[in-house]
Amino acid sequence: MAIGVFDSGVGGLSVHHKLVERFPGADFVYLADQANTPYGGRPGEEIVDLTRAGCERLFAEGCDVVVLACNTAASVALRRLQQTWLPGYRRELGRPVNVIGIIVPTIEAATGLPWEHEAERRGDKVEKLDILGVFSTPATATSRVYEIEIDKRRQDVAVFSEPCPELARMIETNAPREALAAVVADHVQALQRRIGRAPDRAILGCTHYEIVADLFGEALSPGTPVIHQPQATADAMARYFERHPEYDPGHGGTRRFLTTGTPGAQNGLVETFWGSALHFERA
Numbered sequence: 001m002a003i004g005v006f007d008s009g010v011g012g013l014s015v016h017h018k019l020v021e022r023f024p025g026a027d028f029v030y031l032a033d034q035a036n037t038p039y040g041g042r043p044g045e046e047i048v049d050l051t052r053a054g055c056e057r058l059f060a061e062g063c064d065v066v067v068l069a070c071n072t073a074a075s076v077a078l079r080r081l082q083q084t085w086l087p088g089y090r091r092e093l094g095r096p097v098n099v100i101g102i103i104v105p106t107i108e109a110a111t112g113l114p115w116e117h118e119a120e121r122r123g124d125k126v127e128k129l130d131i132l133g134v135f136s137t138p139a140t141a142t143s144r145v146y147e148i149e150i151d152k153r154r155q156d157v158a159v160f161s162e163p164c165p166e167l168a169r170m171i172e173t174n175a176p177r178e179a180l181a182a183v184v185a186d187h188v189q190a191l192q193r194r195i196g197r198a199p200d201r202a203i204l205g206c207t208h209y210e211i212v213a214d215l216f217g218e219a220l221s222p223g224t225p226v227i228h229q230p231q232a233t234a235d236a237m238a239r240y241f242e243r244h245p246e247y248d249p250g251h252g253g254t255r256r257f258l259t260t261g262t263p264g265a266q267n268g269l270v271e272t273f274w275g276s277a278l279h280f281e282r283a
């Protein structure tokens with residue numbers, strides 16, 4: 001059996017990278033839905049259908065657990081798939097399978113609280129407000145998942161989201177570094193204008209943005225802490241597998257990379273991030 005990692009494109013490789021570090025002996029199948037990337041500007045129902053198709057493909061490859069390494073899929077589709085599709089699909093397959101998102105671990109890392117914790121609203125005076133900037137796709141920003149879930153848990157944290165409509169596509173298409181830097185800087189400035197000052201911390205709430213995390217680091221005020229989803233997800237998956245021995249991550253150390261787009265190598269930006277050549281097979 002294996003761990004499946006799904007994204008609309010190459011962004012999920014940032015999560016995959018940390019998962020492989022954490023579970024070196026496990027078997028992995030990565031699926032990039034590059035025929036349909038980017039998801040971030042698509043209507044919700046399309047995102048649900050595409051995400052379900054991606055999960056089905058990975059379960060058909062023998063995965064037990066699929067990690068949705070995509071904020072857009074996780075914020076728009078995950079709950080619906082868990083409620084309306086997964087229970088019946090498990091019965092059909094006749095084995096335990098699950099789909100896990102990356103937003104819960106990110107919110108746990110941002111709040112410093114376990115997911116089960118929901119703050120009592122006592123109306124205490126907040127001495128110091130911690131302003132958290134979230135950079136994401138338009139679909140994730142529209143879902144307001146970070147605002148809603150963090151607000152339930154921490155009254156001293158205020159979330160401001162900045163949708164970045166073009167950034168994931170630019171990363172998929174190997175845009176020049178100067179162009180990427182200019183777009184990142186524009187979004188950081190736009191967020192700062194809306195807040196009225198620089199955020200105290202930031203979340204790169206689209207897995208593609210980890211590939212240009214250094215550009216966010218340059219554009220944000222020096223020293224701004226950034227919550228990294230790949231690390232938060234790898235830590236959460238280690239706890240998950242301890243609690244759920246029924247899911248077998250495999251023991252062969254195999255790595256397969258599938259794409260619904262053009263098979264072969266990925267672009268230079270992605271290979272530089274990954275640190276070596278990557279070969280994708282046709283999904």
Ligand code: DGL
Nearest residue numbers: 011038039040071072207
């Ligand atoms: N990497 C994805 C995310 O985390 C998807 C980006 C897109 O397809 O627009 O949101």
